[in-house]
Amino acid sequence: MKKITSYCRITDHQVILNGKKLEIAFSGDPGSSRLTEIYRYLDVGYPKFHKMDNLSKAGFLASEMVLGSLNYDRETPDGSTSVVFANKSASLDDDKRFQETIKPDNYYPSPAVFVYTLPNIVTGEVAIRNKILGETSFFILEDFDAEKMHIFIEWAFSSPGISRVLCGWTEYLDGHCDVLVMMMEKESSNGMDYNILNINQLY
Amino acid sequence: MIFKLSDNIISSLGFTTNANYNAVLEGKSGIAPGKDATGNAIAVSRIDPDKMEENFRNTFKTKKIYTLPEQAMLLSAHIAMKEAGIKASSERTCFVLSSTKGNIHLLGLSSHDFGENRIHLWHTAGLLAGFFGNPNIPVTVSNACISGACAQIAAIHLLEQDTYDHVVVTGMDLAPDFIVSGFQSFKSLDEERCRPFDARRKGLNLGEAAATIVYGKEKRKGISLISGSIRNDANHISGPSRTGEGLYRALQTTLGNVPASDIGFISAHGTATPYNDQMEAVAFSRAGLGSTPVFSLKAQFGHTLGAAGILESVIATKALEQGLVLPSAGYEEPGIEGAINVSTTLSKTDKRFCLKTLSGFGGCNAVLLFENAL
Structure with missing residues (x-):
């Protein structure tokens, strides 16, 4: 039976991993520095993190916590896991940053900023970090919608050889973070039942 | 397995599938000299905005204002659906939008009358379904350059779900300064017409297009x-x-x-x-x-x-x-x-x-x- 075997929720004011609030002493206002504070708290040690845009940082951190809690083996190439994320604002947070670099009087576009003007880059970052060779997909919805997300997850499970789907809502815009990342496993005896009601409750 | 009922392409080579396909057979290319935001030469395939506007106004008797990418998307979907003879407003029809940057050009305007939601892809997809009176929430995929394939894979799933009889898959992207300057910063643009798989290939050309395929689940030739x-x-x-x-x-x-x-x-x-x-x-x-x-x-x-x-x-x-x-x-x-x-x-x-x-x-x-x- 399919189960939700781990989940992580990141909002502006708190981080919750499998129902437990992490005791992170945030300083200052919500914003991108909070993501760095979470990174330090977790002691991740992945310098590429600092190059990421905020959307990728947020999705990456939640994925780190979910996979970490499952003792996921990130060294062995894994063709049986897929990553399916969705959000409302796509990459608008980084789009705005890039737009600032292409003003006629101040023109200095950088590939390091431009590459993140695609929302699916966060799924690539998670795949690279964890050697995930399954599907990576990104969908846009007007608002968090557990029913639709449940459908997208089912689609990912229907692809041959896929037994786990790391999925969730990864929204980041103008300093506000709204993330829920969950691991869905096809055959598991542990965890919560995988259904729309439970996805809604975790959000 | 799903079945193609009809299709359409809107590009610099024409506004119908046949015009585009025949241009390919005749060895034509839509890629022409253009300029980037700072006046440098680029090679790009652009949809003529005047032709687009004219075709749009001749087809739809609406007074509302639509952006160029929206016009291309709506006209492409309309032409394909008309050929397929399907009912766009049916609850048994679902729309799928594939786009990487949609209305991103709005971000570069100092002011506009389109409202702050217009830049969002969910809004563009909603506009696509809503324009044709469709009641369902459309599926919006944004998976970089593979989006158009993801959208068709979504169509397979949607039609297998038994909720829908027809799925309209529309893809759209233009080449505004935002995208041109980004690819330029990567140094991945060829200033001349590109040469895929050739020894002298040195980069890509950007192109503007909208394209649609209407799929159904009824077996057909x-x-x-x-x-x-x-x-x-x-x-x-x-x-x-x-x-x-x-x-x-x-x-x-x-x-x-x-x-x-x-x-x-x-x-x-x-x-x-x-x-x-x-x-x-x-x-x-x-x-x-x-x-x-x-x-x-x-x-x-x-x-x-x-x-x-x-x-x-x-x-x-x-x-x-x-x-x-x-x-x-x-x-x-x-x-x-x-x-x-x-x-x-x-x-x-x-x-x-x-x-x-x-x-x-x-x-x-x-x-x-x-x-x-x-």
């Missing part, structure tokens, strides 16, 4: 989409894998039990960047497709981003229906290591299957398998 899959390289966010791992895996998964020898041709991604084209050759060879004819359509249309997977599927399946393998435009001198059979002339095939492949930023790869049923 002609083109069907049998399967499709998406796999990641887990290698680099902006560089293709040297081993073609994700594309190889997507090819294997999509082919399933269909032997490589049954594939008439591959409509490749073929962007004409040095690394992409080489990566594709490695993946094709690993999948036993080293001798299968391969062509790219990027030297005719440019890289149309979110529209590419749909536009190129339309042209490829049209060729499959006619038993033709298209020549790969811009290709003269072999420039790929390893086994790859780049198509150099218009030739015939009696095989019933073809593949469409795409790869994109974020390390994602997608493959679609089409069949022409007699």
Whole structure:
């Protein structure tokens, strides 16, 4: 039976991993520095993190916590896991940053900023970090919608050889973070039942 | 398996599938000299905004104002749905939008009257469904350059769900300063017409397009989409894998039990960047497709981003229906290591299957398998 075997929720004011609030002493206002504070708290040690845009940082951190809690083996190439994320604002947070670099009087576009003007880059970052060779997909919805997300997850499970789907809502815009990342496993005896009601409750 | 009812392409080469397909057969290209935001020369395939506006106003008697990408998207969907004869407003019809940047040009305007939601892709998709009176929440995929394949894979799932009879898959992307300057910063643009798979290839051209395919689940003769899959390289966010791992895996998964020898041709991604084209050759060879004819359509249309997977599927399946393998435009001198059979002339095939492949930023790869049923 399919189960939700781990989940992580990141909002502006708190981080919750499998129902437990992490005791992170945030300083200052919500914003991108909070993501760095979470990174330090977790002691991740992945310098590429600092190059990421905020959307990728947020999705990456939640994925780190979910996979970490499952003792996921990130060294062995894994063709049986897929990553399916969705959000409302796509990459608008980084789009705005890039737009600032292409003003006629101040023109200095950088590939390091431009590459993140695609929302699916966060799924690539998670795949690279964890050697995930399954599907990576990104969908846009007007608002968090557990029913639709449940459908997208089912689609990912229907692809041959896929037994786990790391999925969730990864929204980041103008300093506000709204993330829920969950691991869905096809055959598991542990965890919560995988259904729309439970996805809604975790959000 | 789902069945193609109709299609449309809007590009610099024309506003109908036939106009675009015939232009390809005649060896035409929509790529022309253009300028970037700072006045530098680029080569780009642009939709003429005046022609677009005129066609839009002649087709729809609306006084409302739509952006250029919206006009292209709406007109493309309209033409395809009209040909299919389906009811757009039916609750048994669902829309799927494929776009990477949609209305991103609005971000560069100091002010506009479109409201703050207009830049969002969910709004663009809602506008597509709403314009035609459709009651369902559309599916919006934004998976970089493979979006057009992802949208068609979504169509397979939607039609298998038994909730819908018809799915309208529309892809759209233009080439505003935002996108041009980004690709320029990557130094991945060729100032001249691009040369996919050629020894002298040095980068891609951007292209503007909207393209639509209407799919149904009722068995019929002609083109069907049998399967499709998406796999990641887990290698680099902006560089293709040297081993073609994700594309190889997507090819294997999509082919399933269909032997490589049954594939008439591959409509490749073929962007004409040095690394992409080489990566594709490695993946094709690993999948036993080293001798299968391969062509790219990027030297005719440019890289149309979110529209590419749909536009190129339309042209490829049209060729499959006619038993033709298209020549790969811009290709003269072999420039790929390893086994790859780049198509150099218009030739015939009696095989019933073809593949469409795409790869994109974020390390994602997608493959679609089409069949022409007699």
